[in-house]
Every structure is written in structure tokens, then in C-alpha cells.
Amino acid sequence: xxxxxxxxxxxxxxxxxxxxxxxxxxxxxxxxxxxxxxxxxxxxxxxxxxxxxxxxxxxxxxxxxxxxxxxxxxxxxxxxxxxxxxxxxxxxxxxxxxxxxxxxxxxxxxxxxxxxxxxxxxxxxxxxxxxxxxxxxxxxxxxxxxxxxxxxxxxxxxxxxxxxxxxxxxxxxxxxxxxxxxxxxxxxxxxxxxxxxxxxxxxxxxxxxxxxxxxxxxxxxxxxxxxxxxxxxxxxxxxxxxxxxxx
Amino acid sequence: xxxxxxxxxxxxxxxxxxxxxxxxxxxxxxxxxxxxxxxxxxxxxxxxxxxxxxxxxxxxxxxxxxxxxxxxxxxxxxxxxxxxxxxxxxxxxxxxxxxxxxxxxxxxxxxxxxxxxxxxxxxxxxxxxxxxxxxxxxxxxxxxxxxxxxxxxxxxxxxxxxxxxxxxxxxxxxxxxxxxxxxxxxxxxxxxxxxxxxxxxxxxxxxxxxxxxxxxxxxxxxxxxxxxxxxxxxxxxxxxxxxxxxxxxxxxxxxxxxxxxxxxxxxxxxxxxxxxxxxxxxxxxxxxxxxxxxxxxxxxxxxxxxxxxxxxxxxxxxxxxxxxxxxxxxxxxxxxxxxxxxxxxxxxxxxxxxxxxxxxxxxxxxxxxxxxxxxxxxxxxxxxxxxxxxxxxxxxxxxxxxxxxxxxxxxxxx
Numbered sequence: 078x079x080x081x082x083x084x085x086x087x088x089x090x091x092x093x094x095x096x097x098x099x100x101x102x103x104x105x106x107x108x109x110x111x112x113x114x115x116x117x118x119x120x121x122x123x124x125x126x127x128x129x130x131x132x133x134x135x136x137x138x139x140x141x142x143x144x145x146x147x148x149x150x151x152x153x154x155x156x157x158x159x160x161x162x163x164x165x166x167x168x169x170x171x172x173x174x175x176x177x178x179x180x181x182x183x184x185x186x187x188x189x190x191x192x193x194x195x196x197x198x199x200x201x202x203x204x205x206x207x208x209x210x211x212x213x214x215x216x217x218x219x220x221x222x223x224x225x226x227x228x229x230x231x232x233x234x235x236x237x238x239x240x241x242x243x244x245x246x247x248x249x250x251x252x253x254x255x256x257x258x259x260x261x262x263x264x265x266x267x268x269x270x271x272x273x274x275x276x277x278x279x280x281x282x283x284x285x286x287x288x289x290x291x292x293x294x295x296x297x298x299x300x301x302x303x304x305x306x307x308x309x310x311x312x313x314x315x316x317x318x319x320x321x322x323x324x
Numbered sequence: 325x326x327x328x329x330x331x332x333x334x335x336x337x338x339x340x341x342x343x344x345x346x347x348x349x350x351x352x353x354x355x356x357x358x359x360x361x362x363x364x365x366x367x368x369x370x371x372x373x374x375x376x377x378x379x380x381x382x383x384x385x386x387x388x389x390x391x392x393x394x395x396x397x398x399x400x401x402x403x404x405x406x407x408x409x410x411x412x413x414x415x416x417x418x419x420x421x422x423x424x425x426x427x428x429x430x431x432x433x434x435x436x437x438x439x440x441x442x443x444x445x446x447x448x449x450x451x452x453x454x455x456x457x458x459x460x461x462x463x464x465x466x467x468x469x470x471x472x473x474x475x476x477x478x479x480x481x482x483x484x485x486x487x488x489x490x491x492x493x494x495x496x497x498x499x500x501x502x503x504x505x506x507x508x509x510x511x512x513x514x515x516x517x518x519x520x521x522x523x524x525x526x527x528x529x530x531x532x533x534x535x536x537x538x539x540x541x542x543x544x545x546x547x548x549x550x551x552x553x554x555x556x557x558x559x560x561x562x563x564x565x566x567x568x569x570x571x572x573x574x575x576x577x578x579x580x581x582x583x584x585x586x587x588x589x590x591x592x593x594x595x596x597x598x599x600x601x602x603x604x605x606x607x608x609x610x611x612x613x614x615x616x617x618x619x620x621x622x623x624x625x626x627x628x629x630x631x632x633x634x635x636x637x638x639x640x641x642x643x644x645x646x647x648x649x650x651x652x653x654x655x656x657x658x659x660x661x662x663x664x665x666x667x668x669x670x671x672x673x674x675x676x677x678x679x680x681x682x683x684x685x686x687x688x689x690x691x692x693x694x695x696x697x698x699x700x701x702x703x704x705x706x707x708x709x710x711x712x713x714x715x716x717x718x719x720x721x722x723x724x725x726x727x728x729x730x731x732x733x734x735x736x737x738x
Contacts, residue, residue, distance in 0.1 A: 202520065206526055
């Protein structure tokens with residue numbers, strides 16, 4: 078067989094090779110994204126995602142969608158514009174969640190014995206699916222950024238509420254009121270994380286009474302729009318094939 | 325000759341491998357908290373812990389123990405460390421091997437950060453409930469914002485039993501009693517698994533079709549739009565609407581199940597009550613102080629004036645949690661950690677009772693291996709070469725007076 082001849086001899090064989098190639102690429106993509114997104118998210122989301130007593134209605138709601146829309150936007154840019162595959166956001170979030178769960182279960186629980194109900198990760202899946210769906214239906218980066226980015230911010234809090242709400246039930250403890258999440262943070266000693274490091278319920282958003290979570294979610298959605306644009310372009314730039322020699 | 329060289333090389337390589345493998349079997353437990361690495365001046369001139377008591381040395385899982393005592397917030401707080409305006413009474417243990425069932429300063433529960441005043445003495449107590457079996461070094465600890473963790477004395481405590489039997493029952497304000505150790509765990513797993521499953525379904529829908537090579541060819545040929553079929557759009561719409569519906573319904577049902585929820589609680593606790601310490605009737609003036617490096621001893625010349633109405637003797641010098649004692653005057657009866665206790669580490673040139681109204685200049689030597697073991701000797705390398713500590717004087721009735729000292733320190737290398 079010369080170099081100019083095809084490696085496959087029939088259409089069936091070509092399809093088989095193509096499918097094998099699909100799985101190889103998907104597997105590699107999944108774990109590369111998992112690694113990159115996980116590191117990025119640990120560095121930027123960090124404690125807000127690690128501990129339930131950081132998951133408040135102001136900063137957790139605001140910060141996490143903003144730092145979490147990054148890789149979904151970039152992976153979408155590569156998969157959509159090159160392959161018309163609308164699962165970039167979902168595959169990124171699947172990777173992140175798998176990485177986070179491995180980390181929380183093996184490290185936080187397995188090595189240091191923090192209970193899993195104190196250290197479980199945040200869930201981005203509703204926003205990711207909506208982001209993919211909007212990109213697919215509109216085929217527009219701008220619409221996906223504006224509508225999808227906003228939805229990504231807005232869906233985060235209600236998407237996590239079924240898991241978080243039980244931990245926001247109040248408890249009276251030795252004469253003080255706190256939530257069960259606060260109590261977890263107090264009971265399960267973190268020597269290197271004193272209470273004052275906790276960034277919760279800070280800010281000047283005091284004119285909306287107790288309903289600050291929706292306002293925070295809207296603000297998060299607006300910033301997520303900008304971050305989506307930025308990271309979508311990153312995806313396009315880094316998804317270039319300019320350095321790959323054509324056959 | 326070459327064969328011999330090859331053999332030697334091979335054997336050397338095998339020996340190296342065996343050595344590395346053998347090294348893996350030596351994995352000592354890292355059980356310290358870096359207390360010895362903290363700058364000496366941080367430990368000597370910030371928080372002085374004293375009258376400490378660990379209620380138990382052995383405790384069974386689910387049983388409790390307390391660490392109680394007092395701490396003095398040193399008035400000569402170093403400039404290089406932020407003031408303790410925002411501080412948190414912590415506990416130095418290797419993760420949640422105990423849970424902190426309660427902590428109090430001046431009788432007030434302190435689950436949050438507090439403001440401490442320089443020059444004040446506070447009483448504290450930490451209630452711990454054993455969770456994980458093992459031998460644990462349990463330290464007192466004060467975190468100071470801008471200053472870092474200021475770790476106090478530690479004592480080994482053994483926890484026996486089984487962690488699987490640990491429970492943490494809590495009754496909420498809605499009247500429900502839960503075990504915080506496992507509460508909400510099934511719900512968390514359920515929702516995460518459900519959403520992960522939905523994500524996988526979305527991925528699986530697209531993975532049924534050829535993915536990369538044929539689609540790349542089609543897109544590059546300008547036929548990208550043809551890759552999305554009408555069915556794809558209907559399925560996508562179904563996913564989109566379905567996701568929003570699930571989110572809305574799950575939120576509504578959650579609100580129905582948990583109608584009463586409150587925000588996380590945060591904020592600084594001010595007005596922590598300090599102890600009204602009696603004004604000491606003993607005045608101490610440090611004439612000079614040197615640290616003799618070869619002898620691992622601090623020598624101080626001090627003038628003591630007794631302004632009280634009973635004769636007093638110097639019984640103890642306490643700095644950075646190390647207690648140098650004159651056994652003829654005072655002895656520890658609290659089971660203080662051995663490595664921090666120099667029972668006969670305090671030598672006084674003339675420790676006969678100082679009568680009321682009398683003034684005496686004496687030489688005091690505090691010597692013990694603890695200077696080296698606890699790296700307090702590193703004080704000579706600190707940016708502000710001063711030392712500080714507490715002196716305890718006793719009268720014949722056993723009454724105690726505490727006097728703070730703070731003075732420059734001159735190292736002696738010969």
C-alpha cells in the first residue's frame with residue numbers, strides 16, 4: 078500500500094474506523110476538559126463550591142455561574158463551529174461534575190473525613206443543557222450568549238435549591254440561631270479555614286428585603302453573558318487547525 | 325570486562341529500585357500542625373494561653389471532652405501582625421476527628437468571629453465530641469485575620485471506638501430531629517445522579533450519530549446546517565422545556581417540603597466579656613535579657629518590687645505555651661503536656677520570699693530543651709528581637725499573681 082492509497086478498503090470499514098475515531102476523540106476530549114475545567118473551577122470557585130456554609134444567596138449565586146460558564150462556552154465554540162455538535166456545554170459540565178465528585182468523595186471524605194453532605198459540588202447541568210439547546214436551535218453565538226448566558230445564571234440557584242434548601246432549615250444552638258449548613262461548618266473543624274474567611278452575605282444589596290437571590294442570579298446572568306462571549310472566542314482561537322498540516 | 329560492567333550496572337539499578345520500593349513502606353504519620361515552624365515572636369507576643377486543661381486523655385467515639393483555660397491578648401502585640409480585631413477561636417486537630425460541639429469565650433458561644441481587645445484576658449472553653457478513632461494532637465488555636473493561625477499548646481488525646489457508630493443528632497426549629505452526619509445525603513445523591521443522567525441522555529442522543537470526521541467534512545463543504553434535522557430540533561426543544569419544567573417543579577416541591585428556611589448566618593461578634601483581672605501588686609522591671617544559644621537558656625535580670633501585703637516568690641515563667649517552673653514554689657497539677665513543661669526549668673538567683681514593700685534584683689534563668697525543640701531559639705532571627713511572657717508569683721497562701729513582661733533580647737553565641 079502506497080502513501081497515497083486509502084487505509085480502508087470499503088465504506089463499511091471506513092464507517093467503522095470513523096466510529097472508533099469518534100470514541101477515541103470523545104474519550105480524550107472528555108478527560109482533557111475534565112482536567113482543565115476542574116483546575117480552573119477549583120481556583121476560581123474554590124471554597125464557594127467546597128462547603129455548604131459558603132453556598133449563600135448572594136455571592137455563591139453570583140460567582141459560580143460566572144466562573145462556571147467559561148469552559149462550556151469554549152468547548153461549544155469548538156464542537157459547534159467545526160462539527161455542528163451541540164453538546165459542548167453538557168460534555169464540559171459532565172466532566173467537571175465527575176471530577177468534582179471524585180475529588181469530594183476520595184479527598185474530602187476518603188482522606189479527611191468531611192461528610193459528603195457538607196462538601197458536595199454545585200450542579201450546573203440545567204444551565205448547560207439550556208445553553209446547548211439554545212445554540213442548536215438558533216445557531217447564533219450572540220443569541221446563545223445573551224439568552225443562554227442569562228439562563229445559565231438564572232437556572233443555577235433554582236437548579237441547586239432542592240439539595241441546598243434542607244440545609245437552610247434553622248436551628249437553635251446554645252442560644253444562637255443558625256442554619257444546618259452553618260452548623261456543619263462549625264461542627265466539622267477546618268483548621269485552615271477560619272470563619273472570617275467565609276465570604277457570605279456580604280455586599281450592599283439590602284433594598285430587596287429577603288429576596289436577594291433572584292437579583293443576584295440576574296446580575297450573575299448578565300456577567301455570564303460577557304464571560305460567554307470571551308470564552309467562546311477563546312474556544313474559537315484555541316480550536317484552530319492552523320497548525321495541523323493538511324493531508 | 326564489558327559483561328562485568330553491565331552486571332554491575334544492572335545490579336545497581338535493581339538495588340536502586342529495591343531502595344525506592346523499601347522507602348515506600350516507611351510512611352510515618354504526619355500528625356503535627358506546624359506549631360514549631362511558626363515564627364517564635366508570633367507565639368511569644370500575641371496570645372498567651374494559660375491555666376489550660378484537657379478534660380480527658382482518652383475518649384470513646386460519641387463522648388465529649390473539653391479544653392478550657394484562659395488566654396491573654398498581649399498588649400505589646402507585634403506591629404507586623406494585624407491586631408485581633410477579627411479573630412476566630414479554632415481548634416488545632418487534623419480535620420474533623422472531633423466535631424466542635426461548642427466553643428465559648430467569656431461565657432458566650434462563639435461560632436463566628438469575634439473582636440478581641442489588646443491587654444485583656446479571656447476565659448474560654450471548647451467542647452469536642454469524638455468522631456474518628458486514633459491518637460490526635462489537640463491544640464488550642466486562635467485565627468487572627470491578617471495574622472494567620474496562632475497555635476497554642478497541644479496534647480495527645482486518644483479516641484477509641486468506631487467512626488461508623490458516630491451520630492450527630494440535631495433538632496431543628498421546625499421540630500425535626502436529624503443526624504447531621506448523614507442528613508440530606510440521599511437527596512443530594514438523587515438530584516446529582518438525576519441531572520447527570522439527563523446530561524448523559526443528551527450526550528447519548530448525539531453520540532448515536534457519526535461525530536467528528538463526517539461532520540467536519542460536511543461543515544467544511546458548507547453543508548453544516550443539513551446536519552441538524554427536524555427531529556434533532558424537536559428533541560432539543562423537548563430537553564430545553566423539560567429542563568426548565570423540572571427545575572421549576574423541583575423548586576416548588578422543595579419549597580413545599582421546606583417552607584421555613586433562613587439565610588446563612590454571618591457577622592462579627594463584638595463585646596466579648598473579658599476577665600476582670602486584679603491589678604497586680606508586683607512590679608517587674610527587666611534590666612536585661614539574653615538568650616545563650618549554646619546553653620539553650622534565657623537569662624534575665626529583673627528588679628521585682630512587692631507592693632502588696634504578703635511576701636511573694638517567683639514560681640513560673642510562661643512563654644509560647646512553654647512553662648518554666650521553680651518546683652520549690654509551684655508545680656503543675658493539671659497534666660500539662662510533658663514536652664511543654666519544664667518542671668525545674670526556672671532557676672532564680674535568690675528566690676526567698678520578697679517581703680511587702682521590698683525590692684530585689686535577681687537573675688532568672690529559664691532553660692530547657694524546649695527552647696530548641698519548639699524552635700523558640702529562632703527568636704534571634706526574627707525581625708523584632710524582643711521576647712515576652714507571663715510571670716506567675718505566689719504568696720505563702722498559694723495566691724497567684726500574673727505579671728506580663730516584654731523586653732528586648734540580646735543573643736549570646738559564646
